[in-house]
Amino acid sequence: MLxxxxxxxxxxxxxxxxxxxxxxxxxxxxxxxIKSFKKGLADDDVPAAKPEPRIIEGSATQEADARAKDKTANG
Known part of the structure; x- marks a missing residue:
């Protein structure tokens, strides 16, 4: 013991x-x-804003959506 x-x-x-x-x-x-660590923990409690999905022109998803719309429109 000390x-x-x-x-x-x-x-x-x-x-x-x-x-x-x-x-x-x-x-x-x-x-x-220690102060920086506590500040970082406090910042984590604030929920981050959810980013909006980005639509990229000419993407495979847009092409698939366009084909699906064509199929439903044509019968």
């Missing part, structure tokens, strides 16, 4: 290795990442 002295020693070693500036920059980056 005691307070173990935690303090680990923190002291990290600060000595990386310096105070890098540790605070790293914590700031972690906080920005």
């Amino acid at each position: 005691s307070w002295t173990h935690i303090l020693v680990v923190v002291a070693v990290v600060v000595l290795l990386f310096g105070r500036g890098k540790v605070s920059d790293l914590m700031g980056d972690v906080a920005k990442g």
Whole structure:
């Protein structure tokens, strides 16, 4: 089990290795990442607009629809 002295020693070693500036920059980056993640989750709750189907002239579907209409019109 970790005691307070173990935690303090680990923190002291990290600060000595990386310096105070890098540790605070790293914590700031972690906080920005968490905020961005939460914002992304909140944006997912809003339903996206359903795109309208596009009709492309000369497509196989239009040609098939035209043939079906011709068949029904001709008998």
